[in-house]
Structure formats: C-alpha cells, structure tokens
Amino acid sequence: MAGDAILTVRGLVKRFAGLLATDNVDLDLRAGEIHALIGPNGAGKSTLIAQICGTLRPDAGSVRLRGESIDAMDAAARAARGIGRTFQIVRLIDDATVTQNLLVALHVRNGRIWQIFDGPGSRADLSREAAERLAAARLDGIAKARVADLSHGYRKQLELVIARAMKPAVLLLDEPMAGLGQAESTEMIRTLSALRAEVPMLLVEHDMDAVFNLADRISVLVYGRVIATGTVAEIRDNPEVRRAYLGEEDI
Numbered sequence: 001m002a003g004d005a006i007l008t009v010r011g012l013v014k015r016f017a018g019l020l021a022t023d024n025v026d027l028d029l030r031a032g033e034i035h036a037l038i039g040p041n042g043a044g045k046s047t048l049i050a051q052i053c054g055t056l057r058p059d060a061g062s063v064r065l066r067g068e069s070i071d072a073m074d075a076a077a078r079a080a081r082g083i084g085r086t087f088q089i090v091r092l093i094d095d096a097t098v099t100q101n102l103l104v105a106l107h108v109r110n111g112r113i114w115q116i117f118d119g120p121g122s123r124a125d126l127s128r129e130a131a132e133r134l135a136a137a138r139l140d141g142i143a144k145a146r147v148a149d150l151s152h153g154y155r156k157q158l159e160l161v162i163a164r165a166m167k168p169a170v171l172l173l174d175e176p177m178a179g180l181g182q183a184e185s186t187e188m189i190r191t192l193s194a195l196r197a198e199v200p201m202l203l204v205e206h207d208m209d210a211v212f213n214l215a216d217r218i219s220v221l222v223y224g225r226v227i228a229t230g231t232v233a234e235i236r237d238n239p240e241v242r243r244a245y246l247g248e249e250d251i
C-alpha cells in the first residue's frame with residue numbers, strides 16, 4: 001500500500017484573536033514518504049503540528065489516521081493511536097540517564113508503568129530492547145550519561161530514538177536540525193533518510209539542504225495557507241513559492 005495516505009488533514013482552520021494561523025489546510029502524508037512542511041517564520045507550521053498532535057484544538061476541519069477520525073481524541077489518545085512527534089524544544093528528563101529516559105518511554109508504550117513480574121514485556125525485556133535501540137542508533141556509548149550532560153546533537157538523536165520506540169504510525173518532526181552543527185546535521189539526515197522505510201514523516205525544517213536532501217514532497221505554508229505542494233523540482237520552480245521566499249531563504 002505504498003503511497004496510500006496514512007494521515008489526512010482536511011479543511012483545518014485555527015484563529016488566534018484576529019490572526020488566521022491555519023487557513024483551510026489540506027495535507028496528506030503518504031506511506032513511505034518524507035513530506036517536508038516549509039514556510040517563513042510565523043507561517044503556522046508549529047500550530048499545524050500541534051493540531052495534528054491534539055495539543056491545540058482547531059476551529060474547523062478534520063484529521064484522520066488511516067481513514068479514521070482522531071478529532072475527538074486528546075493528545076495522549078492520539079499518541080497511543082500512533083501520532084508520534086519530536087518537539088522543537090526537546091523534552092527529556094534531565095536528571096535521568098539516557099537509558100532511563102528511553103525506559104520511561106518503553107514503559108509508557110506498553111502501558112504498564114509498574115510492571116513487576118517477569119514475562120513478555122518484563123523489565124528485563126525492556127532493558128534489553130533499550131540497549132538494542134541505543135546500539136542501533138550508535139548511542140550505546142552514552143547510555144549511562146545524564147541527559148543534562150549531553151550535547152544538543154545527542155539530545156536530538158535521543159529524542160528521535162524515543163519517538164521511534166513508541167512505534168508510531170506517523171512521525172511529526174518540528175525542526176530536527178535546529179541548532180545542530182554540520183557533522184550532526186549530516187548524521188541526522190542519514191538517520192531520517194534510513195527511517196523513511198519504517199515510518200512516514202512530516203518534517204518541519206528551515207535547513208533547505210536537509211529538506212532538498214530528504215523530502216519526497218514539499219508543502220509550502222505562507223500565512224497559514226498551503227500555497228503549493230509538490231516534488232522538490234516542482235517547488236523549486238514554482239514562481240509563487242519563490243516570491244514568498246524572496247529575501248527569506250535562498251532556494
């Protein structure tokens with residue numbers, strides 16, 4: 001079912017006082033794709049992500065996951081249903097270790113915080129899974145480090161490992177490259193590219209190199225409105241997009 005829409009946004013509207021932050025947005029996230037969402041600062045990208053996650057209520061419109069409406073669900077229910085996300089501002093437990101942070105996520109995923117007895121999903125199983133996930137992400141060397149002591153790049157990597165561990169149906173990424181150095185960005189691009197086969201991603205990103213590298217499709221948001229959706233080539237050549245970005249980004 002490659003190419004089918006996993007996430008469907010239709011007619012989404014959000015007003016803040018006099019400001020139309022989301023202006024009748026339609027958006028599809030298809031199986032197997034990285035769909036980049038770009039646009040100038042204040043265009044409404046984070047607001048759109050928040051409405052998909054359920055942390056912000058739209059004034060109108062609908063969001064469907066695999067054809068099922070999730071409009072009535074709160075953020076926790078949507079996360080449990082498969083809406084995964086990473087935050088523009090990383091939210092980790094600073095005083096805990098890398099492994100402990102990941103274990104919290106695994107326990108939440110399994111819905112049993114107070115698992116005591118052995119058996120499938122036991123603490124030993126989850127510890128093993130945590131170790132495997134950290135090794136796969138090449139973070140095993142920092143497994144015992146306190147999160148407070150990590151570099152920004154490692155925090156971003158850990159955040160992604162945690163988001164993946166929740167086994168989401170879709171992943172919403174709000175500026176995963178923000179604040180990363182050149183080498184860290186390259187590493188993140190490689191990680192996200194490999195992740196495409198595992199989970200479709202809606203990628204909000206200002207780093208145009210990353211966007212052009214990664215995106216199967218791009219949607220351009222300006223003043224809350226999607227002014228264009230298309231392939232990298234189509235978006236690069238779109239005159240309205242070029243006008244909207246004049247003086248903003250060199251694309």
Ligand SMILES: Nc1ncnc2c1ncn2[C@@H]1O[C@H](COP(=O)(O)OP(=O)(O)O)[C@@H](O)[C@H]1O
Pocket residue numbers: 016019021039040041042043044045046047048
């Ligand atoms: N909670 C809020 N209350 C009022 N205005 C908001 C709120 N959140 C965002 N906005 C406004 O909505 C617009 C879109 O913001 P945002 O979604 O953060 O843009 P982006 O992520 O594209 O930079 C901006 O003008 C911003 O100031």
Ligand SMILES: [Mg+2]
Pocket residue numbers: 045046047088
């Ligand atoms: Mg934002």
